[in-house]
Amino acid sequence: MNIWEAILLTVITASTPLVIAALGELVTERSGVLNLGVEGMMIIGAVAAFVGAQLSGSPYVGILCGIAGGAVSSQLFAFLTLTLVANQVATGLALTLLGLGVSGMIGEGYVSVPGVRLPEIAIPVLSDVPVIGAVLFRQDLIFYLSIVLLLGVNWFLFRSRAGLKLRAIGDSHTSAHALGIHVIRTRYLAVMFGGACAGLAGAQLSLVYTPQWVENMSAGRGWITLALVVFASWRPWRVFAGGYLFGAVTILQLHAQALGLGIPSQYLSMLPYAATIVVLIIISHNRRTTMINTPASLGKAFVPER
Amino acid sequence: MTVSDASAVPLLSVRGLTKLFGSFAACNEIDLDIAGGEIHALLGENGAGKSTLVKMLFGVLQPSAGQITWQGQAVSIGSPAEARKLGIGMVFQHFSLFEALTVGENIALSLDPKISLAQISDEAASLSKAYGLPLDPKAHVADLSVGERQRIEIVRALLQNPRLIILDEPTSVLTPQEADRLFETLFKLRGEGRSVLYISHRLEEVRRICDRATVLRHGRVTGACDPRQETPASLARMMVGSEIAEVHREVLAPGEVRLDVSRLSVPARTPFGVSLKDVSLSVRAGEVLAIAGVAGNGQGELFDVLSGEVTVSDAKAIRIRGRDVGDLGINGRRLLGASFVPEERHGHGAVTGMPLSDNLLLARSQSDRKSFLGGGIFSVIRHASIRSATQRVCAEMDVRKSGEDPSAGALSGGNLQKFIVGRELDRQPALLIVNQPTWGVDAGAASRIRQALIDLAKAGSAVVVISQDLDEIFEIATNIAVISEGRLSEPYPAGTLTLERIGLLMGGIHETHSGGEAAHAH
Numbered sequence: 079m080n081i082w083e084a085i086l087l088t089v090i091t092a093s094t095p096l097v098i099a100a101l102g103e104l105v106t107e108r109s110g111v112l113n114l115g116v117e118g119m120m121i122i123g124a125v126a127a128f129v130g131a132q133l134s135g136s137p138y139v140g141i142l143c144g145i146a147g148g149a150v151s152s153q154l155f156a157f158l159t160l161t162l163v164a165n166q167v168a169t170g171l172a173l174t175l176l177g178l179g180v181s182g183m184i185g186e187g188y189v190s191v192p193g194v195r196l197p198e199i200a201i202p203v204l205s206d207v208p209v210i211g212a213v214l215f216r217q218d219l220i221f222y223l224s225i226v227l228l229l230g231v232n233w234f235l236f237r238s239r240a241g242l243k244l245r246a247i248g249d250s251h252t253s254a255h256a257l258g259i260h261v262i263r264t265r266y267l268a269v270m271f272g273g274a275c276a277g278l279a280g281a282q283l284s285l286v287y288t289p290q291w292v293e294n295m296s297a298g299r300g301w302i303t304l305a306l307v308v309f310a311s312w313r314p315w316r317v318f319a320g321g322y323l324f325g326a327v328t329i330l331q332l333h334a335q336a337l338g339l340g341i342p343s344q345y346l347s348m349l350p351y352a353a354t355i356v357v358l359i360i361i362s363h364n365r366r367t368t369m370i371n372t373p374a375s376l377g378k379a380f381v382p383e384r
Numbered sequence: 385m386t387v388s389d390a391s392a393v394p395l396l397s398v399r400g401l402t403k404l405f406g407s408f409a410a411c412n413e414i415d416l417d418i419a420g421g422e423i424h425a426l427l428g429e430n431g432a433g434k435s436t437l438v439k440m441l442f443g444v445l446q447p448s449a450g451q452i453t454w455q456g457q458a459v460s461i462g463s464p465a466e467a468r469k470l471g472i473g474m475v476f477q478h479f480s481l482f483e484a485l486t487v488g489e490n491i492a493l494s495l496d497p498k499i500s501l502a503q504i505s506d507e508a509a510s511l512s513k514a515y516g517l518p519l520d521p522k523a524h525v526a527d528l529s530v531g532e533r534q535r536i537e538i539v540r541a542l543l544q545n546p547r548l549i550i551l552d553e554p555t556s557v558l559t560p561q562e563a564d565r566l567f568e569t570l571f572k573l574r575g576e577g578r579s580v581l582y583i584s585h586r587l588e589e590v591r592r593i594c595d596r597a598t599v600l601r602h603g604r605v606t607g608a609c610d611p612r613q614e615t616p617a618s619l620a621r622m623m624v625g626s627e628i629a630e631v632h633r634e635v636l637a638p639g640e641v642r643l644d645v646s647r648l649s650v651p652a653r654t655p656f657g658v659s660l661k662d663v664s665l666s667v668r669a670g671e672v673l674a675i676a677g678v679a680g681n682g683q684g685e686l687f688d689v690l691s692g693e694v695t696v697s698d699a700k701a702i703r704i705r706g707r708d709v710g711d712l713g714i715n716g717r718r719l720l721g722a723s724f725v726p727e728e729r730h731g732h733g734a735v736t737g738m739p740l741s742d743n744l745l746l747a748r749s750q751s752d753r754k755s756f757l758g759g760g761i762f763s764v765i766r767h768a769s770i771r772s773a774t775q776r777v778c779a780e781m782d783v784r785k786s787g788e789d790p791s792a793g794a795l796s797g798g799n800l801q802k803f804i805v806g807r808e809l810d811r812q813p814a815l816l817i818v819n820q821p822t823w824g825v826d827a828g829a830a831s832r833i834r835q836a837l838i839d840l841a842k843a844g845s846a847v848v849v850i851s852q853d854l855d856e857i858f859e860i861a862t863n864i865a866v867i868s869e870g871r872l873s874e875p876y877p878a879g880t881l882t883l884e885r886i887g888l889l890m891g892g893i894h895e896t897h898s899g900g901e902a903a904h905a906h
Contacts, residue, residue: 239497246482246493253480256444257494258465366654370484370524 085329086213091287093325094224095120095279100303100310100317101224101231102275108235108312109268110248112377114170115155117300118177119273123148123280125181128291131194131284140194141220141281148277149270151177156269160262163379178294185291193289196220220282227275232314244268248373251380261380276300302351309358311371316361324354393456395420395579396441396472396548401450403436408786410436412603414450418548423570423580425590425611427623428600428826434583435796437600438550441581442474443467468494473546475537475554481525488521491540504543512539527654529680538566542573549573550581553824555589562678567593587616587827588855599623620827638862639669642815642846643690643722644703648710650689650696658682660689663872665865667815667846672837673875674861675850678890682870683850684727687819690848691724692717704815718751721814725804725821727850729797733804736793740785741767741774743792744807752811773810781806782832798829805833809840816840817848822856834860854886866890 099116106113113119123144130143155173158164196218205215235241244264247254251261283295302324310316327350335343362368398416402409411433418424428434439445441452443461452459454470461467467474481490488505495504505521512519512535519535528536534554541549551570555563570580570593584590590597591611599607599622607622644666652659660682667673677683688694690702692714699708704720714724726732734743745756745765756770757763774789781802785795792800801822808816821837822830838860841847850867851857857864863875866889873889 239492242485242489242493242501246485246489249482249484250480253482254493256464256476256480258443258463258468259493366526370526372484374484 083209083212085333089322089326089329090213090217090221092328093322094221095282095287095299096303096306096324097318097321098220098224098227098282099276099279099300100306100321101227101314102272102279103303104307104310104312104314104317105231105235105244105275106268106272107307107376108248108373109244109265110251110373110375110378110380111156111159111265111269112166112170113152113155113173113269113272114167114304115151115173115177115300116272116276116303117296117298118174119148119151119276120177120280120283120300121181121294121296122151122177123277124284124295125185125188125280125291126277127281128188128193128284129184132188132191135194137194137196137285138219140285141196141278144277144281144284145274146277148280149274152269152273152276153266155273156266159379160265160269163381166377166379174300182293185293188291189293191291193284193291195289196285218286220278220286223278228314228318235314245373248375251375251378255380255382261382265380276303279303306354306358309355309362311362311368312373313371316358320354320358323357324350327353394418394453395455397453398441399451399453401437401440401452402448403433403440403445404448409603411440411447414600414603414605416598416605418579418581419596420547420579421574421577422595423574423582423593425594425597426581426583426600427587427590427597427619432600432623432826433603434600435552436603438474438552438581438583441467442472442550468544468546471547473541473544473549475534475541475549475551481533481536483524483526485525486521487519487523487525487528487536490525490536491521491543494540495543508539508543511542527657529684532680542569546578548579548581550583552583554582555584555586563589586855587619590619591616623827638671639844640705641666641668641703642705643667643817643848645690646701646703648689648696648698648701650685650694652685653694658685658870660685661870663870665848665872665875667848667863669814669844669846670841671862672841672847672849672860673863673865674857674878675848675865675867675872676854676857676886676890677850677852677867679852681867681890683819683852683867685870686867686872687724687726687817687850690817691726693726715750718748723808723811723813723816725808725816725818727819727823729800729804730793734792734800737791739789739791740778740783740795740803741770741789743803744774744777745770747807748811777803777806777810780810781836798825801825802829802833805836809836812843813840813845815846815848817850819850820853821849821851822853830856857886 099120103113103116126147127140127144131137131140134140151173155169158169159166198216198218199222201215205211207215235245243254243259247259247261247264255261279299280296284291288295306317306320306324310320331346331349334341335346394417396418398414401411401414403411414433414437426434426437436445440447441461443463443466446462452461459470461470464474482493488501488508491508492501492504508519508521519532519539525533525536538554555566573580582590582594591614594611597609597611597619598605599609601623609622611619646664648660648663650660658681663686665673675683675686689696692709692712695713696702696710699710699712702710704717704722707720709717709720730736735746749756755773756766758766771789777783778785783795783799783803783806785799792803795803805818805821816837818837821833825833834856837847837849841862849857849860858878861878864878864881864886865875866873866886868890
């Protein structure tokens with residue numbers, strides 16, 4: 079394996095959790111719900127996956143535990159904001175704080191315990207192709223899932239009837255209700271999907287990225303995914319591109335720091351954020367496209383007229 | 385289909401239907417029978433309870449008391465989906481469309497999930513063609529005009545093949561020709577044994593096409609009749625309980641030029657928008673210039689550039705009271721004494737969630753700064769004077785509201801429109817530009833608004849009315865111009881134009897005037 083393959087591999091590893099969590103949040107927001115608790119759900123997913131893998135000895139059980147952790151915590155948010163009509167912004171922030179606290183408590187006995195690493199799965203034939211074989215087809219399950227998610231979410235939103243209904247709810251929940259679409263039920267499911275994705279992203283952190291449990295190991299990635307979704311104007315391929323851009327610049331600036339180019343490290347650390355935002359703003363400069371893709375009822379509470 | 389059964393038992397029968405909001409009865413013991421194969425009119429002023437009644441029939445609202453019987457079976461309609469399953473289709477007055485979705489997607493949402501999107505687009509295209517309601521299934525609703533949006537609603541309801549179709553003010557944005565085609569559609573539906581519940585404030589239309597009429601006032605049924613046996617005046621009497629004041633117009637000698645537009649061209653802002661081409665017009669004090677035209681021919685675009693919502697780089701292209709204002713924003717133009725009433729009441733003319741007094745202040749905070757804001761640079765809001773101005777506007781325009789200062793969204797459409805127009809009239813503007821002043825407004829409120837516009841012109845203001853309602857135009861205009869595909873015809877004195885001639889101009893057919901254009905462009 080040469081240096082470029084190694085760099086590409088680390089880029090993929092760094093980008094995958096962002097892409098997964100952002101795709102989940104994209105679906106949630108397309109339904110009109112703003113869940114700012116991605117960071118919290120991600121860290122709960124990370125600790126659940128780590129503990130699950132430790133107790134069972136299987137990283138695949140760990141993945142399931144991570145998904146379940148994210149999904150369950152998202153349902154707490156859904157109950158508060160959709161059934162009890164609590165403020166979505168405040169509840170989302172609370173979920174993040176809760177997630178960081180709860181994960182620290184659960185993971186207390188697991189700090190510095192050696193983790194279970196998710197094995198790589200080599201896809202026959204394709205993995206023998208030079209360069210890209212080793213990079214793309216000798217990966218772990220979660221990477222493959224992230225690609226399936228990208229294609230699946232894109233197909234679901236723009237090709238399926240259920241996705242059409244979800245977008246309709248996000249555009250105008252009153253009109254959707256008037257048409258007989260189940261607004262609250264759909265939003266519960268969309269929030270759960272977002273939570274499951276955040277949990278899966280968390281599992282990637284504690285089973286692949288750094289196979290161990292460290293408190294606060296999500297390190298602000300949840301917040302980055304929220305920004306990615308907005309700057310990508312709620313479109314899956316842009317979220318994917320944004321996630322990889324962020325991951326790539328993060329890794330490259332690390333290498334640049336190691337080379338000692340004489341640029342203050344603070345500027346280099348800023349680079350991924352600045353580059354991602356600039357590029358996504360340039361992509362989404364067309365106001366009409368942005369308007370059509372922005373869920374108009376995002377963050378607004380829905381109470382059916384009775 | 386058992387048409388004979390349907391004529392024996394009423395298709396839909398309603399007994400004692402009541403809807404309470406708190407202690408207020410929006411609908412009070414309503415009785416209504418709709419037979420199979422009839423076009424049944426539902427008449428009433430805004431706030432009479434028509435919308436509430438219809439929402440209960442369509443399952444959007446649940447009745448507080450009373451019974452709905454469908455084809456002889458007692459039913460409770462819990463949701464619009466259940467209503468559709470029974471065979472009730474609905475075209476809403478405030479469109480339940482999704483702006484971010486395409487026409488085809490909007491239609492697909494209310495149909496059988498087994499049908500593919502492509503198939504729906506084809507079907508919708510052929511249906512809309514058959515009924516004379518042209519639609520492009522791939523266009524985004526956000527780019528469509530009000531008239532075009534209504535076509536989607538109508539086609540969407542028709543696609544569901546309903547036994548009863550409820551139409552809420554369907555013709556208010558259609559041209560006479562389009563309305564005629566819609567009536568043919570309705571007659572066709574009736575011929576197939578289907579029934580239509582037709583809500584309209586256009587009495588002439590109700591007399592022409594409806595078999596029976598039920599009249600509501602203050603939430604109660606005040607009359608049931610055969611509209612063909614009535615005169616418009618007698619129908620209106622049942623509806624408002626008193627004679628509608630006729631609008632009076634006197635022609636005054638025109639004064640100074642208040643608004644002057646010369647050779648204004650503006651490219652379309654969206655792929656589906658209309659570009660304005662070489663528009664020239666001039667309005668003098670004391671004149672009412674009406675701009676007629678079919679929906680989506682550049683009316684919205686024209687209003688936007690006249691009001692300053694969209695500025696043009698050539699400042700000289702638009703002049704208000706002799707000043708170049710093309711590059712001036714709304715407030716700059718308002719400070720010169722101009723006032724504007726946009727087409728969309730909710731969210732454009734008024735902030736729905738805010739009380740009337742705040743809406744008044746928002747519109748006039750710059751132009752009436754002295755009366756409403758105090759404390760010099762601190763701009764402290766003077767609540768007392770705003771409150772009294774709000775009361776004055778409501779009293780002047782007879783705005784019916786619940787409570788002292790309700791939110792704008794709590795008012796019915798007609799009352800909110802009266803408030804918005806009254807808010808501007810209260811300033812005694814030197815120039816007033818109104819887009820669709822009485823769209824979806826009941827006869828009583830419409831007559832009040834029209835009279836107010838005429839009175840304003842009589843008091844020496846210049847008035848521009850953009851309207852699709854030809855009756856309205858003939859009632860109030862001193863001069864009429866027609867807009868078609870972004871081109872504005874020269875203005876004609878109201879007395880010299882016939883309906884037929886306007887119809888031709890709206891269709892983009894211009895006669896060749898020798899020197900007419902040149903004279904107009906000075």
